[in-house]
Amino acid sequence: MTTAVLMAVILGLLYIGSSDQPESDSVQIPISLKIDAPTPSGVPDSQAYPEAPSLWREVTVAAGDNLSTIFSDTGLSSLDLHQIMQLGQNVQVLKKIIPGRKLLFDISSRGELNALKYELGPLESLLITKSDNGFAANNLTYKPKVFQTFRSATITGNRPSLYESGKYSGLSDSILMELSYVFQWDISFALDLRQGDSYSLLYEENFLDGVKVRDGEILSAQFNNMGKTYSAVVYQSENGERNYYTPDGKSMRKAFIRDPVHFSRVSSSFNLKRLHPIHKRVMPHRGIDYVADRGTPIVASGDGKVSIARQNGASGKYIVIQHGEQYTTKYMHLWKFARGIRAGKRIKQGQLIGYVGSSGWATAPHLHYEFLLNGVHRNPRTVKLPQAEPISDSERERFLEQTAGYVERLHGLSRPPELALTGE
Numbered sequence: 001m002t003t004a005v006l007m008a009v010i011l012g013l014l015y016i017g018s019s020d021q022p023e024s025d026s027v028q029i030p031i032s033l034k035i036d037a038p039t040p041s042g043v044p045d046s047q048a049y050p051e052a053p054s055l056w057r058e059v060t061v062a063a064g065d066n067l068s069t070i071f072s073d074t075g076l077s078s079l080d081l082h083q084i085m086q087l088g089q090n091v092q093v094l095k096k097i098i099p100g101r102k103l104l105f106d107i108s109s110r111g112e113l114n115a116l117k118y119e120l121g122p123l124e125s126l127l128i129t130k131s132d133n134g135f136a137a138n139n140l141t142y143k144p145k146v147f148q149t150f151r152s153a154t155i156t157g158n159r160p161s162l163y164e165s166g167k168y169s170g171l172s173d174s175i176l177m178e179l180s181y182v183f184q185w186d187i188s189f190a191l192d193l194r195q196g197d198s199y200s201l202l203y204e205e206n207f208l209d210g211v212k213v214r215d216g217e218i219l220s221a222q223f224n225n226m227g228k229t230y231s232a233v234v235y236q237s238e239n240g241e242r243n244y245y246t247p248d249g250k251s252m253r254k255a256f257i258r259d260p261v262h263f264s265r266v267s268s269s270f271n272l273k274r275l276h277p278i279h280k281r282v283m284p285h286r287g288i289d290y291v292a293d294r295g296t297p298i299v300a301s302g303d304g305k306v307s308i309a310r311q312n313g314a315s316g317k318y319i320v321i322q323h324g325e326q327y328t329t330k331y332m333h334l335w336k337f338a339r340g341i342r343a344g345k346r347i348k349q350g351q352l353i354g355y356v357g358s359s360g361w362a363t364a365p366h367l368h369y370e371f372l373l374n375g376v377h378r379n380p381r382t383v384k385l386p387q388a389e390p391i392s393d394s395e396r397e398r399f400l401e402q403t404a405g406y407v408e409r410l411h412g413l414s415r416p417p418e419l420a421l422t423g424e
């Protein structure tokens with residue numbers, strides 16, 4: 001082979017390398033790695049994908065987009081789209097693609113669609129691949145790596161709410177929401193947080209390829225509220241139900257939750273305001289007020305039966321719920337009742353019954369909530385309530401076995417306080 005021929009061959013190779021397969025060697029983009037690892041379930045080995053490095057093009061769905069416009073903008077064939085849409089149940093999600101989600105296209109150097117991936121969630125995608133037999137659709141699920149994380153936080157003058165203190169310590173909205181539900185029977189997050197209250201929790205975080213995709217569940221938590229300490233651990237019973245218990249096996253669930261309005265909706269300056277000039281002059285104030293925007297959902301604090309749902313001059317639209325023989329709760333100044341709420345209706349704890357308003361003698365939107373025991377007004381936050389159901393004797397050993405580690409870790413990490421990983 002002469003030098004000239006050799007040069008021509010080399011140049012030819014360079015030419016091929018630079019024009020026919022642009023960047024095909026260097027573009028081992030992370031997107032293709034995401035598909036390879038971790039191994040997607042539900043895809044037969046024969047369809048292992050991708051076989052060769054390829055160039056994925058990413059499109060984020062914008063408002064008003066549909067797959068047809070995206071295909072034409074991307075220069076893809078409408079015949080391909082038509083064939084893809086014939087693939088049955090799996091591809092129904094493509095009829096209404098959701099703004100903000102990602103579509104990934106693997107397009108050959110000749111402009112043909114090799115594959116299409118649509119993200120269904122952080123741990124799930126729809127993958128459409130082309131073979132000699134045409135297109136095929138598969139749902140891919142990814143198994144995240146789960147880590148246990150410990151954090152703690154303190155209520156301070158600058159961060160007086162669960163939300164503000166939690167965000168400062170790096171807790172997500174979803175974990176804070178869950179924490180408020182774990183302790184909703186014991187603590188009023190709307191009314192009873194005080195400076196110096198503190199909490200710590202052990203919870204799960206899910207990672208995929210080193211990137212956090214979402215929080216898991218709270219495994220154990222401890223809350224010091226106004227001098228009392230409440231602790232909870234998660235337990236999965238033999239029949240698969242997951243619930244929270246005290247470390248010695250009493251259910252966290254009780255007959256009444258503390259706040260019929262979620263703390264996240266209650267005005268934080270609430271404690272400084274007393275909004276009942278009319279009330280106060282006319283009668284002693286025997287209820288609790290939750291200042292919140294008109295339309296804020298109100299839930300029943302316990303299981304029961306609606307005995308009254310009507311309107312009068314002072315209370316406005318109001319609901320009375322009878323809980324067994326002894327307990328009664330009242331909800332006043334509502335904007336409106338929830339659908340189907342009327343006298344005689346059976347109600348579950350936490351069920352939506354109406355919306356905050358300012359009907360009757362009220363100067364601004366708020367819920368006036370009353371709690372009565374044997375017809376006498378009581379403070380629902382101090383009244384003694386029936387003991388919660390403990391774990392059954394038959395499951396006790398299993399419970400202790402499963403939860404001991406959570407409590408130990410929580411205590412090990414939270415004591416002494418200067419060793420806490422986060423918080424103050």
Ligand SMILES: [Zn+2]
Nearest residue numbers: 276287289368
């Ligand atoms: Zn009131």
